[in-house]
Amino acid sequence: MLGLVYNRAAQTHGPDRNPVIVIPGILGSRLKDPADGRLVWGAFDHDYIRPNDPEGARLIALPMGEGRLRDSVSRLEVDGSLDTVDVSIFYLPLRLGAYVNILQTLGVGGYRDEQFAEAGTVDYGTDHYTCFQFAYDWRRDNVESAHALLDFIAEKRREVQAHYERDYGIVDADVKFDIVAHSMGGLLTRYALRYGHADLPEDGSLPELTWAGAEHVERVILVGTPNAGSVEALTQLRRGAELPFFWPDYPPALLGTMPSIYQLLPRPRHGVYRDAETGAWIDRIYEASYWEERGWGLFDPEEDKVLSWLLPEASGRAERLAVAREHVAKCLARAEQFHAALDRPAARPEGMSLHLFTADSRKTDAAVSIDHENGDVRVATTHVGDGTVLRSSALMDERLDGDWGPRLRSPIDWSGVMFIFSNHIGLTKSEAFSDNVLYLLLEQPGRVVSD
Incomplete structure (x- = not known):
C-alpha cells in the first residue's frame, strides 16, 4: 500500500532530494577482529566469540588504562552496520532482522544503499543510491562517535557532489543530508549537530554551542532515542546484559568498560534513584566512590574473575581495583558532562527540522530502589514508554514533580513528535512509522536546489 502512495515520489530523483544517513543504536554495528577476520559482534554460530571466557572477554571489552578514554586502543574494527544478525542453532543458520525494517x-x-544492495537483504532497485549506513564502535564514548559521524558526512558529501556534477552538471552542489537515527544513535547525532568537532573540555566545562555540525543537515528523525537516559543502563551495569533468545549473557564487569553505557544513565534530577531504606532521592550517581561502595559493575566482588581476565598483567585485586577506579571515574565524569551538553536548551538552527518517533504503550521502568547495604537495584516504579525508553525520556520532558505544567517543557526544540503503539525495536516495523517517515523524507516541503 505504501508503494502506491509514494511510488511517484520514490521515482523522482535529483538534487532536490536529500541523501539519507541511517544511524543504528547500541549493538547496531558489527565488530571484527582483523587478526583472523572473525566477527566479535554480529554473528552467533558455533564458532562465535564468547564473552564468558578470557580471550572473548578481552576482545569484547574496551581496554582500560591511564589517559583519556579516547586514548584506549582496541584491536577490533567496525565492519559495517548490522542489518540482520546471523545466528546458528544446532548448526542450522538463521537470520534475525535488526535494522532491516x-x-x-x-x-x-527509492533509496538505495550500496552496503546492502549486494547482499540482497533489501530490494532497492537499480537506479538510486542515496542511502548510507553509518557504522561505529558503539562501545566507545559517544562524542568520539559524533566526530566520526561528521567525518562520514563530509566523505559522503564529496561522493554525492561528484555524482551531481557528472549527472546534472552541478559543480560544488550544496548537498544536505537527512538523518534517521535509532536509539543511542540519536544521542551522538544530537551532539554532532550541536557542537561539531568540538570535544568536551578537560576542565569539565561545556563547549560552545555553535550548531556547527548542522551545516549540511536538513531533516533529523530520531527513533526511540533515550534523550534522558534509560533505567536499563543501570540495571545492566549492575547485573549484566541478559540478551534475548539464546545469545550469551554479558557480565557487568565487561559492560563496565564501555563509556557509552554510562552515557545512557538517567539524570538524577528526574528522581530516578531512591534509597531503599529511607526513600530519599540519590544524587551521587556520577560518583565512582558511590559505585564502589555499592559494588556495581567493575567493583562487584563476584566479577573479580572477569576483571582478572581483562587485566591479566595486574598483580592482584588491589591493583585491578585501582585501574577500575580510574576507569569508572573517567566514564562517569564524561557521562555527566555529555548529559549537560545535550541538556542545554537551544533553538534549532534555521533550515533544520528535528522529529521524534517514540512509543507510549508499554510499561517501562521509571525509577529504582537501591539497597544501601548490598547495592541491589530493584525497579520501584514504572510509567509509559516503549518498554526500554520512557515517553518522558524520549521527549526530554523537564516537567519535574514540583514544577509541573500542562505543556511540554524540553530543552530540545522539536519540529514534531509522533507516538507509535509498539515496543523499542518494533517501532521501526510499524506501518505508521514507515508512512510518516516517507512523508517527511519525500513529500514534506523543504529547500529547492537549482543549478
Whole structure:
C-alpha cells in the first residue's frame, strides 16, 4: 500500500532530494577482529566469540588504562552496520532482522544503499543510491562517535557532489543530508549537530554551542532515542546484559568498560534513584566512590574473575581495583558532562527540522530502589514508554514533580513528535512509522536546489 502512495515520489530523483544517513543504536554495528577476520559482534554460530571466557572477554571489552578514554586502543574494527544478525542453532543458520525494517522503509522510497544492495537483504532497485549506513564502535564514548559521524558526512558529501556534477552538471552542489537515527544513535547525532568537532573540555566545562555540525543537515528523525537516559543502563551495569533468545549473557564487569553505557544513565534530577531504606532521592550517581561502595559493575566482588581476565598483567585485586577506579571515574565524569551538553536548551538552527518517533504503550521502568547495604537495584516504579525508553525520556520532558505544567517543557526544540503503539525495536516495523517517515523524507516541503 505504501508503494502506491509514494511510488511517484520514490521515482523522482535529483538534487532536490536529500541523501539519507541511517544511524543504528547500541549493538547496531558489527565488530571484527582483523587478526583472523572473525566477527566479535554480529554473528552467533558455533564458532562465535564468547564473552564468558578470557580471550572473548578481552576482545569484547574496551581496554582500560591511564589517559583519556579516547586514548584506549582496541584491536577490533567496525565492519559495517548490522542489518540482520546471523545466528546458528544446532548448526542450522538463521537470520534475525535488526535494522532491516528501516532499510525496507527507505527502499519503498527509492533509496538505495550500496552496503546492502549486494547482499540482497533489501530490494532497492537499480537506479538510486542515496542511502548510507553509518557504522561505529558503539562501545566507545559517544562524542568520539559524533566526530566520526561528521567525518562520514563530509566523505559522503564529496561522493554525492561528484555524482551531481557528472549527472546534472552541478559543480560544488550544496548537498544536505537527512538523518534517521535509532536509539543511542540519536544521542551522538544530537551532539554532532550541536557542537561539531568540538570535544568536551578537560576542565569539565561545556563547549560552545555553535550548531556547527548542522551545516549540511536538513531533516533529523530520531527513533526511540533515550534523550534522558534509560533505567536499563543501570540495571545492566549492575547485573549484566541478559540478551534475548539464546545469545550469551554479558557480565557487568565487561559492560563496565564501555563509556557509552554510562552515557545512557538517567539524570538524577528526574528522581530516578531512591534509597531503599529511607526513600530519599540519590544524587551521587556520577560518583565512582558511590559505585564502589555499592559494588556495581567493575567493583562487584563476584566479577573479580572477569576483571582478572581483562587485566591479566595486574598483580592482584588491589591493583585491578585501582585501574577500575580510574576507569569508572573517567566514564562517569564524561557521562555527566555529555548529559549537560545535550541538556542545554537551544533553538534549532534555521533550515533544520528535528522529529521524534517514540512509543507510549508499554510499561517501562521509571525509577529504582537501591539497597544501601548490598547495592541491589530493584525497579520501584514504572510509567509509559516503549518498554526500554520512557515517553518522558524520549521527549526530554523537564516537567519535574514540583514544577509541573500542562505543556511540554524540553530543552530540545522539536519540529514534531509522533507516538507509535509498539515496543523499542518494533517501532521501526510499524506501518505508521514507515508512512510518516516517507512523508517527511519525500513529500514534506523543504529547500529547492537549482543549478
